[in-house]
Amino acid sequence: MKKILLAICVLILFTTVYAEWSKEKTIAFLRETELAVDPQNVGKNIKDFRVDMDCTVLKLNIKMFNSTIFKNPDKLRQTVEIPDMQTIDLYFNGEKGVKVDSLGGVTPLEGRILDETKLGVAMQNPAIPWYNVFDKISIADELEERDGKKYIAVTGSFKPEKKLNPVKCLIDPDTKLTTYVFLKNLSEIGEFESVTHYTQFKKINGILMPVKFTQTMLNIQMEFIVKNFAVNQNIPDSVFEYKE
Amino acid sequence: MKTLLLFFCFFILFSAAGEVQKNINKTVFDAVINEIAKNHYDGKFRQNYAQKIKKFRQIALKSVNNQTLAGTINKFLRELPDSHFGIIPPPDKNSAGYVRLENSVRLLEIDGKVFVRSCPPRSKFKKGDELLSVKNNSGDKFSRIGRAIQLNSLLTFNTADEKMPVAVRRNGRIVKFTITPKQAEKVPPMFKLGEMPPMEEDYVSAFLKPDTAYVNFSVFTPYALQSLKNDISTKFKNTPEMVIDLRNNVGGLLMIGVNMASFLCDKKVDFGTMVIANQPLNPKSYPQKKRFKGKITILIGRNSYSTAEIFALAMHEADAAVLVGERTSGMCLPSVFIKMPHDFRLQTVIGDYRSSKNYRIEGKGVFPVQALGKWENWEL
Numbered sequence: 001m002k003k004i005l006l007a008i009c010v011l012i013l014f015t016t017v018y019a020e021w022s023k024e025k026t027i028a029f030l031r032e033t034e035l036a037v038d039p040q041n042v043g044k045n046i047k048d049f050r051v052d053m054d055c056t057v058l059k060l061n062i063k064m065f066n067s068t069i070f071k072n073p074d075k076l077r078q079t080v081e082i083p084d085m086q087t088i089d090l091y092f093n094g095e096k097g098v099k100v101d102s103l104g105g106v107t108p109l110e111g112r113i114l115d116e117t118k119l120g121v122a123m124q125n126p127a128i129p130w131y132n133v134f135d136k137i138s139i140a141d142e143l144e145e146r147d148g149k150k151y152i153a154v155t156g157s158f159k160p161e162k163k164l165n166p167v168k169c170l171i172d173p174d175t176k177l178t179t180y181v182f183l184k185n186l187s188e189i190g191e192f193e194s195v196t197h198y199t200q201f202k203k204i205n206g207i208l209m210p211v212k213f214t215q216t217m218l219n220i221q222m223e224f225i226v227k228n229f230a231v232n233q234n235i236p237d238s239v240f241e242y243k244e
Numbered sequence: 245m246k247t248l249l250l251f252f253c254f255f256i257l258f259s260a261a262g263e264v265q266k267n268i269n270k271t272v273f274d275a276v277i278n279e280i281a282k283n284h285y286d287g288k289f290r291q292n293y294a295q296k297i298k299k300f301r302q303i304a305l306k307s308v309n310n311q312t313l314a315g316t317i318n319k320f321l322r323e324l325p326d327s328h329f330g331i332i333p334p335p336d337k338n339s340a341g342y343v344r345l346e347n348s349v350r351l352l353e354i355d356g357k358v359f360v361r362s363c364p365p366r367s368k369f370k371k372g373d374e375l376l377s378v379k380n381n382s383g384d385k386f387s388r389i390g391r392a393i394q395l396n397s398l399l400t401f402n403t404a405d406e407k408m409p410v411a412v413r414r415n416g417r418i419v420k421f422t423i424t425p426k427q428a429e430k431v432p433p434m435f436k437l438g439e440m441p442p443m444e445e446d447y448v449s450a451f452l453k454p455d456t457a458y459v460n461f462s463v464f465t466p467y468a469l470q471s472l473k474n475d476i477s478t479k480f481k482n483t484p485e486m487v488i489d490l491r492n493n494v495g496g497l498l499m500i501g502v503n504m505a506s507f508l509c510d511k512k513v514d515f516g517t518m519v520i521a522n523q524p525l526n527p528k529s530y531p532q533k534k535r536f537k538g539k540i541t542i543l544i545g546r547n548s549y550s551t552a553e554i555f556a557l558a559m560h561e562a563d564a565a566v567l568v569g570e571r572t573s574g575m576c577l578p579s580v581f582i583k584m585p586h587d588f589r590l591q592t593v594i595g596d597y598r599s600s601k602n603y604r605i606e607g608k609g610v611f612p613v614q615a616l617g618k619w620e621n622w623e624l
Contacts, residue, residue, distance in 0.1 A: 059582045062438035085437065085466050103469055104503035105532040188530075192523045219283055219521045219594060220580075 021139040029139065029152070029176075030131060036176035042206040043126035047072050048235045052228040055080075058214075058221045066224070070124045075240040076117075091242040092117055098242045106244070107188070112163055116186050119164055126207070134167075135159045146170055146180060165191070177201060177208070185217070192217050204229050266305065269313050271585045273304040276317055276331060279582055285519060285596040296323060310334055314588070326593055326606060327388055327575035328550070332441060334587035342401045344432075344444075345425040349399060351375060352491060353392035353547050354616070355570065356385065360412070368421045373412040380409060388575055390547035392492060399425070400444075435465040435496075439581040439589050443496070447471040449480075452487060457538075460489040464496030464504075464551045473507050476536045484538040491543050491569060495550025498527065498578070504555065505529035508536050509564040515554060518578050520595035540565040544612055548572040557599050557610045567612045574609035 021029070048071040055064040062082065069077040074094040081087045087102045090109075097109035097117050109117050122133040131137050134156030143150035151170035158164040170180035181196040200212035211226040277297055281290045290297070300320035307313035314333035321329035349369050352361040363369040376382055378398040383391035402408065404427035411420050434442040445467040449459045457480040461468035480486060486508075498515070505513040506529040513529040542556045542565045553572045559565035578595045598604050 057438065060438040060580055061583055082437075101503070103466055103500065105506055105530065107530045189525045189527045190523070192521075192525065217521075218523060218525075 020141045026137060026139055030129070030137075030154075033171060033176045033178070034129065037208040038126075038206070040206050046126045046231050048233060049126070049229065049231045050233060050235070051226060053224045053226050055225075056223050058223055060220065068124070069235055069239060070121070071235050071237070071240065072127055073125055074118070074121050075237065076121045076124060077240050089242075090117075091240055092121055093237070093240045094121075100242060106242075112186055113188065115162065115164060131156055135162075143173065144170055151179060202226075205231055265307065265309065265313075268310065268586050269305045269307045272313060272331075272588050273301055273317060275585050276588075276590055277301075279584070279590055280329070280592050283521075283580075283592050283594040285593065293324070296320060310586070310588070322388075326577055327573075328577045328579035328591060328593050330591045331584070332589040332591075343404050344428045345400055345402055345404060346428045347396075347400045347425060349396075351392045351396050353390050353545060356391070356546075358383070358392045358395055368410070368423055369412065370414060373414050373419075376411040376413055376418065378408060378410055388573065390573065392547050393494065396492075433467055435463065435467065437497075439583050441581070441589075443494075449475050451483075455484050457483045457486040458489065459486065460492075462492050463494055464498070464500040464555070466497075466500065468496075469500050469504055469507075472504060473534075476507055477534045480536060483536075485541070486536055486538055487541045487543060488565075489543040490548045490552040490556060491545035492547045493549065493552035494547075495552055495575075498551050498554060501551045501555035501558070502527045502529050505559060505562075505564070506532045506535070508540060509559070509562065510535065510537070511562065511564070513558050513562040513564060514600035515558045516597060516599040518595050518597050520578060542567050543569045543616075544572050544610060545570040546573055548610070549575050550577075553605050553610045554597065554599070557603065557605065560610075560613070561600050566614065567610065568614045569612045569616055571611050572605070572609040574605060574607050576605035 048069070050067065050069045053066045053068075055066050056062070057064070065079075065081045065083070067079045074092075076090070076092040078090040079087065089100045091098050091100070092109070097114055099107045099109065101107070119133055122128075123130050131154075136157045138155045138157070140153040140155075144153040145151075150173070152173050153168060153170055155166050155168045157166035165184040165186070168182040169178045170182075171177065172179050177198070179198055181198075182193065184191050184193050194215055194217040196213055196215045198210040198213040200210065201208050202211045203209070204211075209226065209229060213224050215222045215224065277290065286292065297320075300316060304313055304316045304320075307316055310333040314331050317331045321331065348364045349360055349367065350362045352359050358375045360369045360371055360373040360375060362371060369375075375395055378395050379402075381395075381398060383394040385391065387394065398408075402425070405424055407422050407424050409420065409422055411418060413419070433445045435445050436442045443463050443465065445461075445463060445465050447459070447461040447468050449457065449471070452458045457475070459472060459475065461471070498518075502513075502515050505515075509529065510531050512531065515527040515529070518525045518527075540559065542559060544552070544556050544567055548556065548569075549572070553574070553576045556565070556567055556572070560567050577593045577597055579591050579593050582590045582592060584590050596604070597606070
């Protein structure tokens, strides 16, 4: 879901910009991307949201369900279910996180995985601009070609001491929508690159949301389709706390 | 003239059908090669096997139906040095149709010989029989798949109510009899995931002695893991020793093995490195509170495959278990089942695997620390 909401760009001034583009040009461009998805700035009024998605591992034909619940400013609950097999729940209460696997048991989030989770949660927050979480934003002078179309390449990175991987987005110069996101995921089994390709957007509650996208990693492609999106449901804090 | 016309019509139809099959042959064969090359850990797969690909493509293009096409592709795949390749054709609508039969005979392969390890009291089989053949098929000794698994398949999946000749060696003499198994009334739980063929799940647990727990399962699936977790928190809670019998285990999901280690060992067990799409992945277990606290012995043999081999070696390298038995199959590469054109399914290798101590199991197998010894004549 953090990848979905990368597209929800809600601009507030960010602190540090080092770009191939000038600072003014970069800010203006990011402002345009924000207006493309949230022209009325309704993102700032979102206190919580829930997104439910169907997921299919293409070619392998494995079906999964994914639900993400976010509560402003930093709480997250994510559930992935493979029917008749496994459910994985991730709880993050703003400070600590735990993964509860119906098969593998309970694993606390620690070290870099916890840091990446915090970053991911910050990116979910529709009330602040996604790029505010980065220490540096660079926009390449030259357009980048992907699948026969040229895009503006925006890279968000961090100070080296944070040991977080940079995130690259390709933004459509015509629509100003984020179309591709490239990042190196850190998981318990290691780091692997993923490419997310947003293919369909729909206006929901005033925000242009990606409702269909694919994610490719380790030569495997998954397709996600948003089935349900609800905001401001007064989700209680207990949803984000794991109790044994 | 009428006859000529009829013949002409027949010829056209026949030709058209032939063209359809030719198109299937080409599409499926080329898709298989593309998919293997895309996923294989050896980036030069296509160049390295160019001659074989060319040779088998010519044969495949002449296939008269999907079964012969699959046969040719499988013959090609068997000529590759690695395991975990295979193609499954779409179901043949004209075949008699195999069903799951009633089969309570459990087999075990030791030193190339297949023995009846247990059977119902009224069975024509006797415990300890050496099974020589089923339907005059003694199993391919040179196959990568062990004879116990081949013979068990004949006893388990076949046409119902068919008389099947069986030969066994009993007390030094060859005994022949016929069985007529019926279709199973109750099909055992099956594990299904995507394009993977359904796998029959089983799990047996008991006490060998009051202080020694015993578990045996034939595939690493959620059912086996949940059953083991349940036993660990109940009847095996304070048992000082557990024997995990993987001698007839065909493998399964690697993460099930990793998760099992979380409930069997008080330290993180390093499951080595899988390199998939040039990215190294290193699964490790995470010790759980409600875990087994006793000593563990793992029984391995030539019918221990893939995840069973990885699990056994990872537990051994972590000093968490003693390996007893025979060398394993050495068929150990990560693979997936992929949907192919025209409803074919391909099992293909997607990476390479080495243990935490950089040992490549594929082609070599995992070696036990001890021979079977006291476990050879165990009884449940």
